[in-house]
Amino acid sequence: xxxxxxxxxxxxxxxxxxxxxxxxxxxxxxxxxxxxxxxxxxxxxxxxxxxxxxxxxxxxxxxxxxxxxxxxxxxxxxxxxxxxxxxxxxxxxxxxxxxxxxxxxxxxxxxxxxxxxxxxxxxxxxxxxxxxxxxxxxxxxxxxxxxxxxxxxxxxxxxxxxxxxxxxxxxxxxxxxxxxxxxxxxxxxxxxxxxxxxxxxxxxxxxxxxxxxxxxxxxxxxxxxxxxxxxxxxxxxxxxxxxxxxxxxxxxxxxxxxxxxxxxxxxxxxxxxxxxxx
Numbered sequence: 001x002x003x004x005x006x007x008x009x010x011x012x013x014x015x016x017x018x019x020x021x022x023x024x025x026x027x028x029x030x031x032x033x034x035x036x037x038x039x040x041x042x043x044x045x046x047x048x049x050x051x052x053x054x055x056x057x058x059x060x061x062x063x064x065x066x067x068x069x070x071x072x073x074x075x076x077x078x079x080x081x082x083x084x085x086x087x088x089x090x091x092x093x094x095x096x097x098x099x100x101x102x103x104x105x106x107x108x109x110x111x112x113x114x115x116x117x118x119x120x121x122x123x124x125x126x127x128x129x130x131x132x133x134x135x136x137x138x139x140x141x142x143x144x145x146x147x148x149x150x151x152x153x154x155x156x157x158x159x160x161x162x163x164x165x166x167x168x169x170x171x172x173x174x175x176x177x178x179x180x181x182x183x184x185x186x187x188x189x190x191x192x193x194x195x196x197x198x199x200x201x202x203x204x205x206x207x208x209x210x211x212x213x214x215x216x217x218x219x220x221x222x223x224x225x226x227x228x229x230x231x232x233x234x235x236x237x238x239x240x241x242x243x244x245x246x247x248x249x250x251x252x253x254x255x256x257x258x259x260x261x262x263x264x265x266x267x268x269x270x271x272x273x274x275x276x277x278x
Contacts, residue, residue, distance in 0.1 A: 003102065003110035007085075011118045014083040021122065024077070028130035031058050031066025036137040050145035053138035054167040058130045059174050060151065060236045066130075071235070075212040078185035079205055081119045086111055086193050087204045104273050108194070112266060115190050120183035127175040135168075153239035158248040160239070174236050177251070181234055184258050185212060191265035195272075230254050 011017055035056050039045060049055070058066045089098065099107045153159040153170070162169040189208040198204035219229035227250045232238040239246055 003098075003106055004114055007110050007114035008118065010085055011083055011114060014085060016080065017083045020077065020080045024122070024126045025129060027066045027069055028058060028126045029133050031061075031064055032056055032130065032134040032137055034066075035061065035064055048145070049147045051138050051142040052144055052148050052167075053135040053140055053142075054171065055148055055151060056138055057134040057171055059127070059178065059234075060171070062235070062237050071231075074182075074231070075185070075209050075216070078182060078212060079189045079208045081122070081182070081186045082115055082190045082193065084193075084201065084204060085115075086190060087198060087201065090193075090197070091199065105270060108269060108273060112187065112190065116183050116187045119186040120179050123179035123182045124175065127178055131168075131171055131175065151237070151240055153236075154242075154245055156245045156247065157239040158246060158251050159236065170236070174234070177255075178234050180255065181230060181258075184255070184262060187262050188212070188258070188265070191262060191269060194269045195265065228254050230258065 039049075039051065055061065056064070058064065058070060061067050153163050159170045159173060162173050189212075192208045192211070193204055196207070198207065216229075216231055219225045220231070223244070226232050226238075226242060227244045227246050232242065233246055233251055233254055
């Protein structure tokens with residue numbers, strides 16, 4: 001428990017992470033505000049496109065700068081949210097100080113658990129704040145336009161039933177999925193830091209990003225893989241724009257597959273550290 005408290009405190013007080021946290025919350029808050037100001041200046045556009053909040057939350061509004069920045073930086077955020085704290089520990093005397101207090105396995109368990117939990121809670125808060133700001137600025141009673149109905153998920157997709165009950169339920173599902181996926185990729189990045197001895201900060205930052213971008217590029221290159229593409233699953237517009245139907249089965253397989261990859265990496269990490277005392 002002492003390890004966990006220390007790790008959480010270091011994550012919360014890390015200067016690098018504070019900058020990332022401020023950036024994430026700034027995107028989630030300022031993005032809907034700028035959209036609202038734009039529509040206030042162009043009333044004709046607002047009447048033609050509509051002003052229902054479902055259209056303008058960050059994950060749905062693919063033409064907004066916030067959505068673009070979030071998606072462009074997605075894999076980078078997945079590495080930055082580790083805080084590179086393990087990398088710093090491993091390259092200083094703090095690593096030996098930590099593992100000799102109790103044990104290496106307890107140290108690794110705490111580091112993995114705290115980093116995953118911190119990133120999940122942070123992203124959940126960021127995306128919930130965006131929803132709150134968006135639904136505060138735009139009236140939920142606004143008339144639904146033709147543009148709004150183009151956003152309706154295809155029947156049979158995993159988001160269709162929740163949207164049919166109320167669009168906010170669909171928004172909450174995507175909020176949870178994005179937070180969960182980000183925390184999975186943060187954990188994946190941390191595992192790479194633990195498996196490979198990076199001695200350069202920029203290499204430790206770039207290698208996980210390159211690997212994640214590479215995997216994403218492969219799935220983006222083959223239409224037959226779109227329904228198993230994690231980036232497609234996490235984008236609400238995909239359920240209405242794609243001819244391929246993304247079902248709950250696809251979601252479970254993809255999320256489960258990435259969890260399995262992390263579990264495999266974690267198993268290797270603990271096996272390598274079992275008899276290692278360097």
